[in-house]
Amino acid sequence: MGIGARERRDRLERFEELCREAGVPCTIQRRALLEAVLDREDHPTAHQVLEAVRARIRGISRATVHRNLETLVEMGVITKTCHPGGVIRYDARIDIHHHLVCLRCNSIADIDDENLDSLELPDTSAFGFKVSDFRVQLRGVCRECRRKDSKKRNRSK
Amino acid sequence: MGIGARERRDRLERFEELCREAGVPCTIQRRALLEAVLDREDHPTAHQVLEAVRARIRGISRATVHRNLETLVEMGVITKTCHPGGVIRYDARIDIHHHLVCLRCNSIADIDDENLDSLELPDTSAFGFKVSDFRVQLRGVCRECRRKDSKKRNRSK
DNA sequence: ATACGTGCAAAGCGTTTGCATTTCT
DNA sequence: AGAAATGCAAACGCTTTGCACGTAT
Numbered sequence: 001m002g003i004g005a006r007e008r009r010d011r012l013e014r015f016e017e018l019c020r021e022a023g024v025p026c027t028i029q030r031r032a033l034l035e036a037v038l039d040r041e042d043h044p045t046a047h048q049v050l051e052a053v054r055a056r057i058r059g060i061s062r063a064t065v066h067r068n069l070e071t072l073v074e075m076g077v078i079t080k081t082c083h084p085g086g087v088i089r090y091d092a093r094i095d096i097h098h099h100l101v102c103l104r105c106n107s108i109a110d111i112d113d114e115n116l117d118s119l120e121l122p123d124t125s126a127f128g129f130k131v132s133d134f135r136v137q138l139r140g141v142c143r144e145c146r147r148k149d150s151k152k153r154n155r156s157k
Numbered sequence: 158m159g160i161g162a163r164e165r166r167d168r169l170e171r172f173e174e175l176c177r178e179a180g181v182p183c184t185i186q187r188r189a190l191l192e193a194v195l196d197r198e199d200h201p202t203a204h205q206v207l208e209a210v211r212a213r214i215r216g217i218s219r220a221t222v223h224r225n226l227e228t229l230v231e232m233g234v235i236t237k238t239c240h241p242g243g244v245i246r247y248d249a250r251i252d253i254h255h256h257l258v259c260l261r262c263n264s265i266a267d268i269d270d271e272n273l274d275s276l277e278l279p280d281t282s283a284f285g286f287k288v289s290d291f292r293v294q295l296r297g298v299c300r301e302c303r304r305k306d307s308k309k310r311n312r313s314k
Numbered sequence: 315a316t317a318c319g320t321g322c323a324a325a326g327c328g329t330t331t332g333c334a335t336t337t338c339t
Numbered sequence: 340a341g342a343a344a345t346g347c348a349a350a351c352g353c354t355t356t357g358c359a360c361g362t363a364t
Contacts (some may be wrong), residue, residue, distance in 0.1 A: 025318060025363045061321045066354060080241040083292055084256055087353065088243045101239055101287045113279040121295060122270040127259045128300030135294045137239055138278060143285030182338045182343060218346045225330060
């Protein structure tokens with residue numbers, strides 16, 4: 001899954017356009033970080049993005065990664081994913097899609113489903129809340145964790 | 158909102174039952190932590206729960222809070238919430254309900270909606286994923302953050 | 315030329331772990 | 340008595356911040 005080649009190109013173009021419009025410097029670090037996220041099919045942490053970018057920019061610093069991932073989110077060219085853990089995770093996908101969230105290991109997998117996409121959202125204006133986006137999170141236990149669980153059960157018998 | 162008095166009582170009872178069944182010690186710390194979460198209507202961090210519990214148990218330690226909140230989640234008497242931030246948040250509610258997630262300040266508010274509750278979930282057996290639960294997350298910007306944004310805009314004019 | 319971004323190092327938080335001691339069953 | 344939990348302190352990992360220097364517009 002992940003995003004396709006066309007979408008990837010469009011997103012980079014949009015990024016450069018937004019930089020120009022906002023007068024924000026389009027540095028090589030910023031661009032490389034965006035590409036690193038776009039090239040992933042999972043929901044990487046800042047650390048994972050750093051590892052990936054180091055191949056292209058040797059001396060890039062941890063602080064730059066954190067600062068810029070946040071900038072890219074604000075620009076709307078990537079998003080943050082919601083997860084039950086204690087480490088921030090980013091997502092290349094900005095379109096409507098949904099998540100399988102493992103409550104055991106905190107992993108997240110994408111799931112696409114037209115029925116979920118066409119959900120009718122409730123009115124949130126009473127909360128003063130402006131909805132921009134939504135995700136359905138199917139919470140439970142992933143394949144790996146279920147396997148580990150059954151191993152544990154066998155051992156204790 | 159939050160949970161009602163009856164639900165609160167039932168949950169504590171269920172907790173004690175689960176302790177007995179599993180032969181898990183039902184310590185005063187454990188019980189106090191559960192009560193502290195049940196008494197909150199928001200989605201507290203471990204630190205917030207610690208603060209609340211200190212009133213009853215002076216010398217309770219940070220480690221005990223973290224360890225036991227995790228235990229309570231495993232027992233299924235509280236849950237973890239999914240959020241875009243870097244701090245783990247707990248939730249007194251274990252029934253199906255939904256969230257308004259602010260992507261600016263990472264705050265979470267509950268929202269109840271029958272239409273969302275009756276959502277038809279896709280089949281996840283192909284992923285080896287066992288669904289136990291679901292949440293719809295309406296992502297966007299909360300009232301407070303929108304206010305701050307408009308103030309900022311005014312200043313820059 | 316100026317504003318903004320970067321790298322570095324240190325600080326700041328939240329969470330986890332090892333170990334001696336206490337408590338629950 | 341024995342297993343498990345607690346408290347404490349240190350370690351750990353992720354994120355943020357201050358500052359000197361470099362770079363994009």
